[in-house]
Amino acid sequence: MNARLGMLALAVAAGLPLASCRGKSQPQSAPADAATNRPGEPVARIANPAPDPMRNPPVAAITNAPATAPFHREWTMDDLLPPVRELAKGRDFQQGKWVFEKSLCGACHAFAAFSPGTGLAPDLSSVGNQYPREFLLQSIVEPSAVINGQYYFTNFHLKDGEVVSGKLIEMVDGKYRVAPSVAAPDTIVELKEEEVAALEPSPVSPMPTGMLNTFTQDQILDLIAFLMSGGNPQAGFFSK
Numbered sequence: 754m755n756a757r758l759g760m761l762a763l764a765v766a767a768g769l770p771l772a773s774c775r776g777k778s779q780p781q782s783a784p785a786d787a788a789t790n791r792p793g794e795p796v797a798r799i800a801n802p803a804p805d806p807m808r809n810p811p812v813a814a815i816t817n818a819p820a821t822a823p824f825h826r827e828w829t830m831d832d833l834l835p836p837v838r839e840l841a842k843g844r845d846f847q848q849g850k851w852v853f854e855k856s857l858c859g860a861c862h863a864f865a866a867f868s869p870g871t872g873l874a875p876d877l878s879s880v881g882n883q884y885p886r887e888f889l890l891q892s893i894v895e896p897s898a899v900i901n902g903q904y905y906f907t908n909f910h911l912k913d914g915e916v917v918s919g920k921l922i923e924m925v926d927g928k929y930r931v932a933p934s935v936a937a938p939d940t941i942v943e944l945k946e947e948e949v950a951a952l953e954p955s956p957v958s959p960m961p962t963g964m965l966n967t968f969t970q971d972q973i974l975d976l977i978a979f980l981m982s983g984g985n986p987q988a989g990f991f992s993k
């Protein structure tokens with residue numbers, strides 16, 4: 754077993770989402786403006802109007818844990834946008850924090866004092882000031898609709914036909930060092946430059962879809978208020 758396969762086996766053992774990190778897929782053309790987005794550069798966005806939900810692993814695949822909460826509803830933007838637009842006060846801070854913890858947002862994201870994150874997903878501490886509500890909600894409900902140009906995955910098409918997908922961390926000594934899971938930044942796959950036939954930014958967000966589907970509308974609104982408040986229980990959203 755070569756080193757890369759060894760690491761992949763390790764990834765399997767760690768319960769990482771292999772559906773998202775390998776498998777033979779058709780080479781796809783890169784989003785038009787994606788080539789200009791490189792790690793370390795200011796955030797640019799990759800518009801991706803046609804996300805393919807089949808290629809986005811469900812949450813259970815990420816955590817590899819049995820779903821702890823029952824399925825509630827396949828939430829869409831149409832369901833949630835009107836109440837999110839109206840959200841003003843009367844939300845429950847503790848419940849918002851509970852949803853954040855229960856849905857494992859912090860397995861990837863930093864958020865104020867509540868999560869240090871892994872460094873491979875955006876820090877959510879100031880999303881309340883950074884983004885309009887519509888965009889914030891869409892980032893959660895349809896992660897692949899618009900992908901953050903700093904935190905996208907790259908698909909590496911190997912000469913043997915295999916495809917490895919993950920976050921390109923760095924290139925050292927002619928080897929790409931790739932993290933196939935945002936939740937496990939220390940699990941690194943090394944790919945020699947000469948075994949890679951082609952690479953392109955993945956049109957699929959590393960963030961799983963369906964993260965809200967085990968929660969009620971009330972719980973989701975509390976999560977959104979929790980995020981928009983920057984984790985501040987004194988924020989107006991939580992006043993009566």
Ligand code: HEC
Pocket residue numbers: 815853856857858859860861862873874875876877880889892893896897899900901902904905935936958959960961964965
């Ligand atoms: C497996 C890791 C992972 C988990 C779990 C996860 N995310 Fe993400 N999320 C990402 C990555 C990577 C991005 C950046 C790529 C993109 O734009 O889709 C992202 C993007 C976002 C964005 C857009 C932020 C920006 O600055 O571009 C928001 C908002 C967000 N996530 C919220 C959440 C919330 C809320 C949860 C929990 C319900 C969650 N995420 C769970 C990995 C994750």
